[in-house]
Amino acid sequence: MARHWHFDWRLLVFCGLFLPLLLSLGVWQLNRAAEKKELLTSWQSQATESTWAELVAEQPMPGRPVTLTGLFSDRTWLLDNRTRKGQAGYEVLTLFLPLQGPPVVVNRGWLPAPRTRDLLPAVTSPDGVVTLAGRLADYPVPPVLAQSPEQDGQWPRRVQALPRQQVAIEVVSPAPVIVTLTDDDQPGAYLTGPAPDVMGPQVHYGYALQWFALAAALTILTVVASYRKAPSGLGKNRKTGADNDNDNG
Secondary structure (H helix, E strand, O other), X not given: OOEEEOOOHHHHHHHHHHHHHHHHHHHHHHHHHHHHHHHHHHHHHHHHHOOHHHHHHOOOOOOOEEEEEEEEXXXXXXXXXXXXXXXXXXXXXXXXXXXXXXXXXXXXEEEEOOOOOOOOOOOOOOOOOEEEEEEEEOOOOOOXXXXXXXXXXXXXXXXXXXXXXXXXXXXXXXXXXXXXXXOOOOOOOOEOOOOOOOOOHHHHHHHHHHHHHHHHHHHHHHHHHHEEEOOHHHHHHHHHHHHHHHHHO
């Protein structure tokens, strides 16, 4: 059956409003991908050029790669309620003393918890000067207030969160961010997890593709919905009209 164009102003207005929006979101994601690619390239080049003291002075951003040389302190916090594959455990957060620049908390990875809560896992740190590779991250602070640890002078200490203010009780002027080790091969590393959540350019490209796909789908659906089948009565009326003309003739 033949189809014909049917003008539906409501459908066209809907498409006219949302199509530019979807296209603009796709272009915005492409621009964000270009910016993120340039930023990551800059971070990679600065990772070996900037010292820790210079990096901290530049208001470092989470996700930026960093290399540190210094010594591990004997002060370790065990971040509670961290599970891996259903097993309860802790993330090991140890104070690190760089040769230059402010002290910084280093997330060394995950350790399984002992069977009873009254026991803490044994934590050891490398002796002497070591060089670490990692990425900057925010302090592990949940959205709700957590109970402060007991200041009993014993290490390590179990904590539910570790804000910077709590670290400042033990050391003067700690760094505004922490460092998460890159992998398990780093000195003093335990079971490290995935790298800190840094949205790379490929993620923005994926979002852009989704927005453009939605724009294409909206356009196709609008065109398809605008072409409708000719009413069956229209064909009959035309045939009847033709028969009448023959009779009159």
